Amino acid sequence: MRTRRLNLVVHIVMILLLLGMNLPFFWMVSTSLKAPKEVFTYPPKWFPETPILENYINAWNAVPFARYIFNTLVVALAKMSGHVFFGILAAYAFAKMRFRGAKFMFYLFLSTMMIPGEVNMVPGFIIIRAFGWIDTYRALIIPGLTDVFAIFLLRQFFLSIPRDLDDAAKIDGCGRFRYVVQVIVPLSKPVIFTVILFSFLATWNDFLGPLIYTNSESMRVVQVGIAVFQTKFAYDYAELMAATTMVTLPVIIVFLFVQRHFIEGITMSGMKA
Amino acid sequence: MMLKAKTPMTLEDRGTLNRGMSAVAKRQRFIETFTGWLYISPPTILFLVFGVFSLGFSIFLSFNRWSILRPMKFVGLENYAYLLRDPIFWNSLKVTSYFAVVAVPVTIALGMVIAFLLNRDIKARAFYRLMVYLPVVTSMISVGIVWRMLYDPEVGLLNYLLSFVGMPKQNWLGDPKLAMPSLIVVSVWKDLGFNVIIFLAGLQGISRTYYDAAAIDGANILRQFRHITVPLLSPTTFLLFILNTISAFRVFGSVFVMTKGEPLHATNVISYAIYATAFGDLQFGYAAAWSWVLFFIIFILTMLNFRFGERKVHYQ
Numbered sequence: 001m002r003t004r005r006l007n008l009v010v011h012i013v014m015i016l017l018l019l020g021m022n023l024p025f026f027w028m029v030s031t032s033l034k035a036p037k038e039v040f041t042y043p044p045k046w047f048p049e050t051p052i053l054e055n056y057i058n059a060w061n062a063v064p065f066a067r068y069i070f071n072t073l074v075v076a077l078a079k080m081s082g083h084v085f086f087g088i089l090a091a092y093a094f095a096k097m098r099f100r101g102a103k104f105m106f107y108l109f110l111s112t113m114m115i116p117g118e119v120n121m122v123p124g125f126i127i128i129r130a131f132g133w134i135d136t137y138r139a140l141i142i143p144g145l146t147d148v149f150a151i152f153l154l155r156q157f158f159l160s161i162p163r164d165l166d167d168a169a170k171i172d173g174c175g176r177f178r179y180v181v182q183v184i185v186p187l188s189k190p191v192i193f194t195v196i197l198f199s200f201l202a203t204w205n206d207f208l209g210p211l212i213y214t215n216s217e218s219m220r221v222v223q224v225g226i227a228v229f230q231t232k233f234a235y236d237y238a239e240l241m242a243a244t245t246m247v248t249l250p251v252i253i254v255f256l257f258v259q260r261h262f263i264e265g266i267t268m269s270g271m272k273a
Numbered sequence: 274m275m276l277k278a279k280t281p282m283t284l285e286d287r288g289t290l291n292r293g294m295s296a297v298a299k300r301q302r303f304i305e306t307f308t309g310w311l312y313i314s315p316p317t318i319l320f321l322v323f324g325v326f327s328l329g330f331s332i333f334l335s336f337n338r339w340s341i342l343r344p345m346k347f348v349g350l351e352n353y354a355y356l357l358r359d360p361i362f363w364n365s366l367k368v369t370s371y372f373a374v375v376a377v378p379v380t381i382a383l384g385m386v387i388a389f390l391l392n393r394d395i396k397a398r399a400f401y402r403l404m405v406y407l408p409v410v411t412s413m414i415s416v417g418i419v420w421r422m423l424y425d426p427e428v429g430l431l432n433y434l435l436s437f438v439g440m441p442k443q444n445w446l447g448d449p450k451l452a453m454p455s456l457i458v459v460s461v462w463k464d465l466g467f468n469v470i471i472f473l474a475g476l477q478g479i480s481r482t483y484y485d486a487a488a489i490d491g492a493n494i495l496r497q498f499r500h501i502t503v504p505l506l507s508p509t510t511f512l513l514f515i516l517n518t519i520s521a522f523r524v525f526g527s528v529f530v531m532t533k534g535e536p537l538h539a540t541n542v543i544s545y546a547i548y549a550t551a552f553g554d555l556q557f558g559y560a561a562a563w564s565w566v567l568f569f570i571i572f573i574l575t576m577l578n579f580r581f582g583e584r585k586v587h588y589q
Binding site: 006007010011013014017018021022023024025027028031039040041042043044082086089090092093094097098099100101102105108109112114115116117118119120121122123124125126127142143145146148151176201204205207208212223226227230237240241244247248251252255256259260262263266267 | 423526565
């Protein structure tokens with residue numbers, strides 16, 4: 001049957017494709033477990049002779065990895081909280097409240113998503129410097145404390161909550177803020193979870209901001225950390241891959257656990273756009 | 274009388290019909306407006322500081338020469354004039370355009386085909402989707418570091434795999450002719466999954482009856498793809514074209530981690546050149562002017578996309 005044959009073709013293409021797409025990750029992990037000498041043999045070996053964990057230990061000690069991870073987690077936690085808290089309030093206002101300038105402000109926010117962050121490189125640096133925030137957590141957290149994408153996602157969801165519910169609450173004398181906290185938030189748990197996910201991922205992967213706003217080793221985040229690691233140990237591939245794996249694995253694991261949420265979030269926003 | 278035809282009536286409106294606004298209603302309206310603005314104030318404040326003020330300051334900066342170490346000096350349009358005479362500037366435009374012109378269509382075309390294949394009702398679909406999307410969630414930095422190793426001329430995996438088809442070892446990141454294509458490959462590899470996901474969503478909106486009717490009329494898969502899928506996907510394609518183009522002109526991470534603009538400026542894209550000018554040469558005014566040119570390029574490209582692209586879009 002035609003369909004079955006086509007499906008077979010699809011499977012073959014997909015498997016080839018996926019091998020290709022994921023080969024770099026496999027190679028990353030495989031190299032990280034090889035003894036450094038093994039890495040430089042040619043033809044390269046697919047698997048280590050005997051896997052070792054030494055590279056990870058060496059990488060961990062060569063640069064203050066613990067500190068990098070700590071910094072990243074602090075910033076991530078702060079930003080996630082900000083995105084959720086301020087995002088819910090703003091999204092609620094845009095979705096459920098009527099006030100002058102609401103529509104204008106919303107579209108204004110949307111348009112900022114189109115501005116390349118690179119344009120902000122220079123003035124952003126100078127503003128942060130003027131505030132005296134260079135090399136502090138404030139510089140890493142505050143500029144990104146709210147997120148337009150989060151507001152967009154939340155607003156989309158809030159719009160689907162029936163107006164009748166709002167009216168009923170109002171009749172019962174429920175104040176706005178209380179309504180948000182006690183009704184809207186519990187109803188929105190999936191979306192909020194998606195927002196948290198996106199925020200965490202974006203912060204963990206953030207590079208340009210931290211690169212520009214911090215310069216001392218104690219304030220680095222993981223992405224800047226491995227970039228610097230590569231500068232110092234450019235050809236120590238085994239240790240380099242160990243460092244990269246440490247930074248990439250959390251993302252992969254988180255993603256694998258919650259991928260459905262993730263993909264739904266992207267799909268939803270893509271459709272609305 | 275204030276009958277707002279645009280939005281549906283709320284409880285508040287009902288109370289104002291035929292009577293004009295009572296004092297109570299006026300007060301309620303005021304509280305609503307105040308609370309509304311209060312709720313959107315945090316993002317608004319950040320927008321004002323790091324958006325509006327930041328961009329405005331950047332314009333101001335672009336008219337000055339400033340290297341932080343010495344006082345600012347007003348130079349009017351000199352930065353822009355210098356920019357137009359700067360071969361590195363023109364090179365950055367050329368190189369970034371080369372990147373975009375290749376990476377964007379390839380990523381979109383591949384994304385469309387893969388999404389089309391994935392759209393069938395096969396069991397492993399979710400798994401395939403997942404694996405295709407994986408490179409998207411990882412950071413460009415970590416991915417760039419890995420690919421740099423894969424591109425290693427002596428011990429890299431790529432040269433090893435290509436040796437099976439008789440290709441001699443290439444210096445992927447060191448050869449000026451190969452450096453940019455190498456970066457393009459990484460970019461396509463990384464962003465493909467995003468396009469696939471969006472296309473998959475778009476494909477949901479194409480009714481099966483079109484395909485069934487075409488199949489009855491004897492059209493094979495290729496024909497169906499060309500005459501049904503592609504036209505009906507055009508809104509999605511249009512959207513992705515815009516997003517991908519904007520993203521392509523902003524390319525930075527891969528350059529920073531794999532080539533640093535080398536060799537011989539072959540990969541010295543706009544964003545990286547701006548970065549090097551600002552934080553390497555400490556020429557902040559000049560870098561600001563350069564940033565504005567980047568901004569305008571993206572702006573104009575997006576406008577052009579809308580202008581010409583939208584005509585080709587087929588809405589159902």
